Amino acid sequence: xxxxxxxxxxxxxxxxDIVRMVHAVNSGHPGGSLGCAExxxxxxQEIMDYSTEFTMNGKNEDLFFLSxxxxxxxxxxxxxxxxxxxxxxxxxxxxxxxxxxxxxxTHEHLPGIRIASGSLGQGMSVAIxxxxxxxxxxxxxxxxxxxxxxxxxxxxxxxxxMYAAGKKVDNLISTVDLNEKQIDGxxxxxxxxxxxxxxxxxxxxxxxxxxxxxxxxxxxxxMADAKSRTGKGKxxxxxxxxxxxxxxxxxxxxxxxxxxxxxxxxxxxALAQNPETLGDY
Numbered sequence: 172x173x174x175x176x177x178x179x180x181x182x183x184x185x186x187x188d189i190v191r192m193v194h195a196v197n198s199g200h201p202g203g204s205l206g207c208a209e210x211x212x213x214x215x216q217e218i219m220d221y222s223t224e225f226t227m228n229g230k231n232e233d234l235f236f237l238s239x240x241x242x243x244x245x246x247x248x249x250x251x252x253x254x255x256x257x258x259x260x261x262x263x264x265x266x267x268x269x270x271x272x273x274x275x276x277t278h279e280h281l282p283g284i285r286i287a288s289g290s291l292g293q294g295m296s297v298a299i300x301x302x303x304x305x306x307x308x309x310x311x312x313x314x315x316x317x318x319x320x321x322x323x324x325x326x327x328x329x330x331x332x333m334y335a336a337g338k339k340v341d342n343l344i345s346t347v348d349l350n351e352k353q354i355d356g357x358x359x360x361x362x363x364x365x366x367x368x369x370x371x372x373x374x375x376x377x378x379x380x381x382x383x384x385x386x387x388x389x390x391x392x393x394m395a396d397a398k399s400r401t402g403k404g405k406x407x408x409x410x411x412x413x414x415x416x417x418x419x420x421x422x423x424x425x426x427x428x429x430x431x432x433x434x435x436x437x438x439x440x441a442l443a444q445n446p447e448t449l450g451d452y
Contacts, residue, residue, distance in 0.1 A: 173216050178387045180448040181252065182212045186418045187451060188248035190441040192264040193432040199265060199273060202428040203319060204245035206350050206385070206413040210317070211249040213390045218398075220312060223254040225282035233312045234301055236286055238294020239319035239348070240274040241430070246283075247271050252449060255283040261452045292325025294318060295345055299335050299406075302343040313401055316345045321353030324362045329374070335406040336375025344397050346409040349384070352426040371408040384413035418445055 173181070185208045193199030215221075219233040237246050244264065251258045256270075263269035270279040274289030286297050298316035305312060322328065335343060347367060355361050364370070371378050377400045381393035390411070397407045415429070416422025419441040433441060 175387050178209075178212055178216055181216060182208045182387070183418070183445045184252065184447065184449040185212060185245060185248045186445045187442055187447060188251075188261055189244040190419065190433055190438055190445075191451065192244045192247070192261055194435075194438045195262070196265040197432045199244055199432055200241040200430045201244065201419075201432065202352070202415040202422060202426070202430070203239065203242040203348060203350065205419060205422060206415045206417050207242060207245050207317070207348055207411075208418065209385050209387055209390055210346070210348075210411060210413070211245050213387060213394065214315065215249050215253045217391060218394050219315065223282070225255060227285055229285065229301075229312075230308065231310055231312060234285065234298075234305075234314045236294050236298045236301070236314070236316045237275060237288050238298075238316055239291060239322050240287075240289030240294075242319075243271070243273060243275050243289075246275065250283040251452075253283075256281065258450075258452045291319070291322040292327040295328055295331040295335070298343055298345065299331055299338075299340050302335075302340050303338070305342060306340075311342075313398065314343050316343070318345060318347050319353070320347055320349045320351065320364070320367070321358050321361070323347065323364060323367065324358075332371065332374045332376065332406075339404050340406050341402055341404050343406045344394075344401065344409060345406065346411050348413055349410050350413045350415040352415045352429065354426065354429045356426055367408075367410055371410075375405060376408045377403070377405040378408045378410065380410045380412070382412050384411040385417045420444065 221232045270281040302314040379397045383389035422428040
């Protein structure tokens with residue numbers, strides 16, 4: 172079991188990977204990736220039960236589906252450092268013929284990726300289907316999914332949420348990255364969504380809030396709470412309050428870095444704020 176310090180060091184390396192990947196091709200989405208670095212670290216280094224001997228059906232292991240696929244840099248970095256594919260492959264991000272496209276794809280058979288994602292609103296439906304398949308097969312493992320808060324402006328999310336509660340899909344934990352920002356600005360300015368806690372509860376879900384979504388211990392405790400609520404007749408929603416661009420000071424507290432790569436000087440500033448811990452690719 173990794174210590175909190177080891178998880179923090181892992182996260183720090185993930186942040187380095189993120190900014191280096193998007194800088195190298197002047198393309199990608201660093202803001203949300205940085206904001207979810209701690210969450211992905213905890214998920215793959217501590218929370219989930221999985222095998223790096225990857226199979227598409229994932230029988231007898233926990234599954235994860237990334238719905239907001241544009242934050243692929245954090246996903247790829249954590250998968251690589253968790254042993255799914257060589258860390259050196261991160262250098263091919265968004266390049267021609269790479270398995271590491273801007274949004275995750277499946278046709279190139281990248282270990283760890285079970286769905287093509289990035290068409291916002293679809294990931295919860297897929298996760299529900301996977302969770303129901305596990306029930307049918309007598310598999311007691313859990314299905315996890317991650318969604319952007321802006322993504323919840325998609326109607327399909329709420330159709331899926333209604334279905335999951337109605338069919339008692341209680342082996343599902345869907346996390347919302349609640350950073351209150353999207354590509355065009357603050358979510359409250361683009362399309363206010365009111366209380367997401369009240370909405371999910373009204374749809375029949377059990378809701379856990381993690382107020383410090385960039386704090387390792389808070390994430391571990393909150394996700395343990397969420398897991399303890401599975402198997403009780405309701406799907407579980409985790410509202411993860413994060414800061415977009417976390418760990419790189421000039422990317423924080425703004426939506427401007429949702430989909431913009433740093434230049435050479437900005438990259439060096441970001442790397443200086445996140446010293447190397449696991450070795451760069």
